[in-house]
Amino acid sequence: MLPRIILASLRTRKTSATLIVVAIALSLVMIVGIERLRHQVRANFASTVSGIDLIVSARGGPMNILLYSVFRLSDPTAGIRWDTVEHLADHPDVKWWIPIALGDSHRGFPVVATNGSYLTHYRYGRDQALSLAGGEWFTAADQVVLGSAVAQRLGYRLGDDIVLAHGASGPAIIEHDNHPFTVVGVLAATGTPVDQSVHISLAGMAAIHSGGQFRSGLPPLPGQQADTPDSVNAVMLGLQRRTAVLSLQRELSRYKAEPLSAIIPGVQLQRLWRMTAVGENALRATSMAVLLVALLVLVSTILAALEGRRHELAVLRAAGAGRRAVYGVIVGESLFVTVIGSLLGLVLLFVAQWALAPLALAEWSLRLPETFLALRELPALAAILLAGSLAGLIPAEKAFRNSLADGLTPRN
């Protein structure tokens, strides 16, 4: 009987009930959405560095090294010499190595000069290797492989000629237009910064820089694999045994030939999260405040409606309703409104995720979650429902007291 009364009574107050439901839905979207986004960003960052044991670069701030080498969010440090790269490549602990040379851009997308190891050894997500959506990996100095987002945003196809610019970001300052590159491959989407990158060979990078030197003394001919450059910015390392990470890190920090920094990406990420925690907490506090406001609105609407419901409650009391039934009607109503609001919020979030997923992947290389409700979100949801039903307690007590004072005939 009580559910029927709650539903029928709410139906007579459709407008205010709908507004409350929407308010609760939106605050749930904020709370759960922010939490999901935070979790997803972390997961994305972690997935980007999933297979890398060490990143070696010229001596510099570890955070800067992480941000520029993997995420392309910062400016690269000075280069490390090619003999150092060779030293690393020959080191017995090293299983694979990926050289990274940065500094150029193409229409705002960073250009990454690397070699074939990038395709074979770079791992993202759960140990997934890169794959080509079309074409093949570059073999010559004048060939380029595009990340999926670059290809999509700029509308390039295999066989197109593109010109690379010097300088990492913004409009091209100097265009190396005497060295047009041909698109030979496009990578499949990964949801990592790889999607936003333009990949060329180290030789290609050397060739477009006037300062780039060739051991053979000659620029490479088109279609011909060329020399190695004199330096690269960073080298990503995969080790034979993960346990060797710390000892190799120590060893490299004492490397004689030039000052080096070797960073463990996972450790740096943890530090990064500690740095961003303040901002995240501020966001979380904001969404809590939004929920609090929604709940206060819920309490005040129920309280405001009570005056008009005095007769209704007197009828219930006369029919034998006790405190429990009066509480049931009022708390049940606030719980019901909260449940519907939460469900609506989850649906909104789910639809938004689904609708924005392609955009987020293309624009920010961010994979949006595909869940309707994750297990780790249950405590937050339970807290919202609990708060919603607790919000009914104040009006319920007031309603019961009113009914005692009113007796059989409420004042109108």
Next chain:
Amino acid sequence: MVLELDNLRYQHPGQARPFIHIDHFALQSGERVLLHGPSGCGKSTLLSLITGIRPAQQGDIRVAGKPFSSLSQRRRDAFRADHIGVIFQAFNLLPYLTAVDNVCLSAGFSRRRCERETAGNNKQRRVAAQELLTRLGLDAATSVLPAWQLSFGQQQRVAAARALFGKPDLIIADEPTSALDSHSRDTLLALLCEHCEHAGSALLMVSHDSQVADRFHRSVAFSELNGGGHHAA
């Protein structure tokens, strides 16, 4: 005795003398008593006390032999659901429920009343409620309308049906006919009295209108009953 009041006192907060002061009043089982008096004299307050919605401050109220007034609020509410049917002057119904649902309302709070209608489940309850409404002159099509669509006379019949449902020992009616024209008033009263008789329920009705006294076994002036009561109004 279905109802016994002894030495009952009640005063509103801030009042110096009791508003209600009844030495003794009793209602036989099945008896119909009219309590008449001008409005504002405390009749409604008395009914709130008798139904146990307002706690009594002093004195004894016994309903169906039980020391009703000394029960806890919770037990009193449950006891009211089992033993007392109530009809108000107006606004008897939940406007958004159908007539049938309104009649089933008290049954929802009282297993005893369901048993007395031999209505164990929801469906049987609704059938019993519908039958009762038919006997009170509401056809099946009208009974499924939401209460706010009914005429006032129809609403009062639904209220009577709700009070009568489950044949409670005592029916309390607070000026149920005051907003009706004389014809509707007579029809409703006739139906109410007939069904009280049929159900074996005692009826205590308060009214400012003593013209209806001939339908009752007894008629008591509130001012006589409330001997020591002090009335500003």
